[in-house]
Amino acid sequence: MNRLKQKYNEEIKLKLKDEFSISNIMAVPSLDKITINLGIGALSKNKEGKEALYKDMALIAGQKLSERKAKISVATFSIREGMIVGISATIRGERMYAFFDKFVNIVLPRLRDFRGVKRTSFDKNGNYTIGMTDHTVFPEIDVTKCAGAHGLEITFTVKNGMDGKGMRLLELLGMPFEKVKN
Numbered sequence: 365m366n367r368l369k370q371k372y373n374e375e376i377k378l379k380l381k382d383e384f385s386i387s388n389i390m391a392v393p394s395l396d397k398i399t400i401n402l403g404i405g406a407l408s409k410n411k412e413g414k415e416a417l418y419k420d421m422a423l424i425a426g427q428k429l430s431e432r433k434a435k436i437s438v439a440t441f442s443i444r445e446g447m448i449v450g451i452s453a454t455i456r457g458e459r460m461y462a463f464f465d466k467f468v469n470i471v472l473p474r475l476r477d478f479r480g481v482k483r484t485s486f487d488k489n490g491n492y493t494i495g496m497t498d499h500t501v502f503p504e505i506d507v508t509k510c511a512g513a514h515g516l517e518i519t520f521t522v523k524n525g526m527d528g529k530g531m532r533l534l535e536l537l538g539m540p541f542e543k544v545k546n
Contacts, residue, residue, distance in 0.1 A: 366461040368537065376536045384529060393490065393533040396523040398455045398463055400425055401432075402499075402516040408448060416511035418451065423504040424516075425453035426463070466503070467518070468538045474501040480542035483531065490525020492534055494518050 372394070380392050402421055407413040421429055432450035434443045443449060455463050472478055475496075485493050498513040499505065522530035535541060 366458050366465070368465045369458065369461040372461075372537065376533070379536065380529070380533060383532065391524055393522055393524045393529040395460065395464065395533065395537065396456075396521045398460050399519045399521065400453045400455070400516060401450060401519070402452070402514065403450045404448060407511070407514075413511050416509070417514060420499060420505055420510050420514075421451055421453065421516075424499065424502045425455060426459055427453055427455065429453050464520070464537065468540065470503055471501050472540060480540045483541050483544075486531060488526070490522045490528075490530020490533075492520045492522070492530065492539075494520075 377389070377392050377394075380386070381389060384392075386392055400421070402417070404414060404417065407417055418429060429451045430453070431448045432452055434445055434447045434449045437443060437445045472481070481494055487493070495515065495517045497515045499516050500507050500510055500513055520534065522533055525531075525533060531541075
């Protein structure tokens with residue numbers, strides 16, 4: 365079992381149950397899945413660049429990716445219906461906890477001038493989304509062979525995370541939020 369998952373089951377779950385006065389253990393907030401999304405953009409016409417980006421994303425996610433196709437045609441962007449415009453990966457279970465651990469302890473500290481992630485990126489259900497401008501900060505990526513810096517979006521989906529419970533769960537799991545200014 366992953367050390368982060370073990371910590372959640374043994375410590376964090378009970379702490380959240382007491383903190384929010386939750387009577388049913390199944391109603392305690394938990395990390396459900398992590399979704400990584402990446403728009404291909406101009407690389408949709410460049411076959412080698414697109415393949416290198418697919419390889420990079422597969423290394424980051426640790427699994428096969430799914431392609432996202434355009435639902436409508438947009439002439440100004442030269443996009444036709446059915447054209448591949450993005451790639452995505454949904455990570456669950458043991459792999460999810462391993463990715464979260466790697467993201468918090470290795471990737472975020474590698475960002476330039478990093479002082480914490482913003483607290484304002486939560487939706488009404490307690491899910492947290494963070495955008496990154498450079499995917500080369502992941503340790504799996506060899507900068508000499510990668511497709512060049514490309515942005516991506518990572519969403520941490522929290523089950524039962526409403527009313528600030530999702531933020532507290534991510535705090536206890538180790539997400540380095542910015543310090544609150546008084």
